[in-house]
Amino acid sequence: MADSDIEELQAVAETLPKIMDAVVPKIGQLIRDVLRGLYSEDIGRELGGSVAAFYRSLVDAGVPQQMAESMTMEFMHAQKNLIADAIKAIQEQTRPPA
Numbered sequence: 409m410a411d412s413d414i415e416e417l418q419a420v421a422e423t424l425p426k427i428m429d430a431v432v433p434k435i436g437q438l439i440r441d442v443l444r445g446l447y448s449e450d451i452g453r454e455l456g457g458s459v460a461a462f463y464r465s466l467v468d469a470g471v472p473q474q475m476a477e478s479m480t481m482e483f484m485h486a487q488k489n490l491i492a493d494a495i496k497a498i499q500e501q502t503r504p505p506a
Contacts, residue, residue, distance in 0.1 A: 439498055451491075459484045 445451065462483050466476035 442498060455484075455487055455491075458487065 459480060463476055463480040466479055467473065471479070
């Protein structure tokens with residue numbers, strides 16, 4: 409390895425902690441904002457609206473009520489699981505290495 413490469417690596421090694429000190433708090437705040445958004449009243453309202461629209465579309469299409477209710481429950485659980493999976497993925501990506 410050339411002396412210039414070593415000097416460049418040393419410069420990066422000296423600068424990297426400063427960059428991380430500036431970036432990590434902002435990333436943490438961004439993650440908190442995303443998680444807050446996933447649990448917001450607006451998201452709940454949108455989920456309720458989409459579940460209701462799903463149910464209405466089944467009933468309007470002639471699906472028997474009991475089957476429509478069952479399918480709607482499955483739809484709601486799938487939506488909830490998507491949100492839970494998104495939260496889990498975000499948390500795993502931001503967890504400090506062991």
